[in-house]
Amino acid sequence: MKKTSIYYYLLIALFFAPNCFSQLNKRNLVNAEKYQLQKFYKINKILYPGDSSINITYYGLNLNITYSPNYLKGIATINAKSTENGLTNFFLDLQDTMHVDSVLLNSSQIYFKHSLAKLEIALPRSYNIGEQFSVVIYYQGIPGSSGFGSFEFSSHNNAPAIWSLSEPYGASDWFPCKDTPADKADSSDVWVTCSNSLTAASNGTLQAVVDNGDGTHTFKWKNIYPIAQYLISIAISNYTVYTTYYHYAPSDSMPIVFYIYPEDYNIAKPYLDKVANMIAIFSKFYGPYPFLKEKYGEAQFGWGGGMEHQTMTSLGGFDEDLEAHELAHQWYGDKITCADWQDIWLNEGFASFSEAVYFGAVSGLNSYNLMMNSFMDNAKNAVGSIYVQNISNVNSIFDYDRSYAKGAVVLHMLKGIMGDSLFYQLMKTYASDPKVAYGAATTANFEADAEKVYGSSLSYFFNEWIYGENYPHYSVSWNYNFISNNIYSVNLNLSQTTNTNPAFFTMPIQIQVKTSAGDTLVTIFNNRQNQLISFNVKGTPQYINFDPNNLILKDISIIDSIDLTKPQTFTLYQNYPNPFNPSTTINYSIPVNSKGFIQVKLIVYDELGNIVARLVDKAEPAGTYSVKFPPGNKHLASGVYYYQIIAGDNIQTKNMVLLK
Numbered sequence: 333m334k335k336t337s338i339y340y341y342l343l344i345a346l347f348f349a350p351n352c353f354s355q356l357n358k359r360n361l362v363n364a365e366k367y368q369l370q371k372f373y374k375i376n377k378i379l380y381p382g383d384s385s386i387n388i389t390y391y392g393l394n395l396n397i398t399y400s401p402n403y404l405k406g407i408a409t410i411n412a413k414s415t416e417n418g419l420t421n422f423f424l425d426l427q428d429t430m431h432v433d434s435v436l437l438n439s440s441q442i443y444f445k446h447s448l449a450k451l452e453i454a455l456p457r458s459y460n461i462g463e464q465f466s467v468v469i470y471y472q473g474i475p476g477s478s479g480f481g482s483f484e485f486s487s488h489n490n491a492p493a494i495w496s497l498s499e500p501y502g503a504s505d506w507f508p509c510k511d512t513p514a515d516k517a518d519s520s521d522v523w524v525t526c527s528n529s530l531t532a533a534s535n536g537t538l539q540a541v542v543d544n545g546d547g548t549h550t551f552k553w554k555n556i557y558p559i560a561q562y563l564i565s566i567a568i569s570n571y572t573v574y575t576t577y578y579h580y581a582p583s584d585s586m587p588i589v590f591y592i593y594p595e596d597y598n599i600a601k602p603y604l605d606k607v608a609n610m611i612a613i614f615s616k617f618y619g620p621y622p623f624l625k626e627k628y629g630e631a632q633f634g635w636g637g638g639m640e641h642q643t644m645t646s647l648g649g650f651d652e653d654l655e656a657h658e659l660a661h662q663w664y665g666d667k668i669t670c671a672d673w674q675d676i677w678l679n680e681g682f683a684s685f686s687e688a689v690y691f692g693a694v695s696g697l698n699s700y701n702l703m704m705n706s707f708m709d710n711a712k713n714a715v716g717s718i719y720v721q722n723i724s725n726v727n728s729i730f731d732y733d734r735s736y737a738k739g740a741v742v743l744h745m746l747k748g749i750m751g752d753s754l755f756y757q758l759m760k761t762y763a764s765d766p767k768v769a770y771g772a773a774t775t776a777n778f779e780a781d782a783e784k785v786y787g788s789s790l791s792y793f794f795n796e797w798i799y800g801e802n803y804p805h806y807s808v809s810w811n812y813n814f815i816s817n818n819i820y821s822v823n824l825n826l827s828q829t830t831n832t833n834p835a836f837f838t839m840p841i842q843i844q845v846k847t848s849a850g851d852t853l854v855t856i857f858n859n860r861q862n863q864l865i866s867f868n869v870k871g872t873p874q875y876i877n878f879d880p881n882n883l884i885l886k887d888i889s890i891i892d893s894i895d896l897t898k899p900q901t902f903t904l905y906q907n908y909p910n911p912f913n914p915s916t917t918i919n920y921s922i923p924v925n926s927k928g929f930i931q932v933k934l935i936v937y938d939e940l941g942n943i944v945a946r947l948v949d950k951a952e953p954a955g956t957y958s959v960k961f962p963p964g965n966k967h968l969a970s971g972v973y974y975y976q977i978i979a980g981d982n983i984q985t986k987n988m989v990l991l992k
């Protein structure tokens with residue numbers, strides 16, 4: 333699901349994407365105790381089970397819908413299995429705005445009670461674990477509208493537009509169900525009877541359109557795949573229907589069917605024609621389109637945004653990234669559904685990330701990065717953990733900064749840790765994991781797949797980024813030492829400010845060092861709040877680039893003044909090689925000086941104290957220098973030589989041996 337307003341914001345953000353380092357720390361202070369509480373909460377999460385004594389296997393909705401007056405008459409056939417022995421009654425969720433006329437089992441009316449949004453049903457005998465029964469519920473009314481719409485009688489261009497958007501809690505506004513995404517039905521049917529002037533779109537395959545001879549016709553939609561209650565949908569209007577095909581094999585194709593308001597068809601068509609390629613792109617990265625035996629569809633509706641109804645996305649407008657977002661949900665959201673709303677990032681973070689994947693595939697890495705920078709800017713505003721703390725508030729579940737933008741950035745960071753190849757292997761592994769494919773998942777399922785593919789624990793990553801809050805704020809200072817023969821040690825002092833939750837983030841971090849010999853890229857593992865890290869590079873270091881590929885959501889300050897990039901101490905190094913023949917190199921470091929320059933003399937003496945060579949005699953700025961000895965082709969005898977440096981008040985002397 334995605335709101336249009338967000339889409340426009342994203343577009344604007346794309347064009348004006350500020351540098352991701354530009355936002356300095358504005359986070360509120362949070363403490364470590366809270367993080368501990370969240371870990372506790374993670375284990376003791378509140379998962380709305382519906383009636384846990386039943387397992388839904390089928391929804392069949394036979395709906396008679398009129399626009400004048402706005403009304404719905406429904407016959408819901410619901411198959412379920414008992415999950416306990418001796419089951420004699422159970423309940424379904426159905427809001428009180430709908431009136432239940434009767435409930436049948438095996439063609440006989442059975443007892444029910446409908447109040448406080450629960451439809452309690454008494455079974456005529458007891459059922460044991462795994463035993464299946466089928467109830468038929470006759471109900472009617474004007475569906476309520478909660479959340480983002482649930483069920484709306486609206487209009488466009490003076491024509492009716494009747495549509496549903498059940499996520500997260502709206503399915504029970506218009507049909508009896510077990511209102512939790514954790515319990516998917518194995519299949520579903522939606523039959524819609526409406527005026528002959530209207531067309532009804534829904535999930536799965538359109539089996540038949542039956543003319544009832546009374547000014548109405550019935551659209552019979554059949555879905556053969558497992559489906560969550562909130563992904564069952566209807567969209568009814570005076571649609572223009574347009575069909576293209578996705579060719580997934582040389583001789584096989586799947587229809588893509590669009591239901592568009594006639595007045596918008598010409599504007600929409602260029603966007604519709606991109607969808608087949610979108611399916612091809614996501615199939616490449618995530619595995620085959622999950623509902624190849626049916627279709628993919630888009631139906632225009634009256635909500636300002638999009639909703640990923642299974643095989644029939646509902647769209648309020650036609651834009652490339654909105655369409656990419658909703659299409660990606662067919663893998664992450666529909667094929668694999670978050671088992672509870674706390675884990676909504678498994679839907680929305682993945683679909684948002686997929687927008688960047690799509691643009692990266694069609695326009696190159698720069699487009700991917702632009703979109704990710706935009707997500708990062710939003711992610712920095714996220715309040716609370718990605719694992720949603722307050723699922724009683726719909727806006728808290730669908731918080732853009734947290735569930736969408738930061739969720740997308742988390743996948744980007746995981747990709748940074750695993751590398752592209754393993755990461756996309758993970759995306760396919762997860763999408764086809766029999767534990768969750770065509771079922772429901774929690775973060776723990778995804779983490780388990782990630783660790784299996786990566787071959788190592790990633791619990792630090794998920795604990796910090798999913799169950800923790802905020803993001804790291806790094807402060808980096810650095811310098812370097814000469815080691816030997818054009819090898820330098822780079823010394824980083826890396827600290828994280830404490831106003832994060834957790835107190836610090838454990839992360840691998842790429843450091844790029846630009847040297848006189850080229851670039852060196854190293855990955856360090858930062859697992860302490862304050863850490864000193866040293867590594868060797870070839871060539872004189874000139875500057876460092878912290879996280880050069882922008883793989884981490886962060887703020888950073890690099891103390892990179894000229895002072896710290898230059899030597900801090902006066903040093904005369906041992907010559908190399910030593911002993912030598914015919915020549916050797918002498919290195920020395922001149923420290924930072926308030927005048928900027930120091931008069932430097934480097935003189936070589938023989939054993940008797942005679943001056944053999946004046947290698948340096950000039951004013952030099954701070955830096956590390958190399959000189960060759962002997963200069964030119966000067967002929968010298970074997971023996972010990974002394975080299976002495978005088979720089980300001982500093983004098984150092986070392987000896988070296990010429991062996992012929």
Ligand SMILES: [Zn+2]
Pocket residue numbers: 333334657658661679680683
């Ligand atoms: Zn979405």
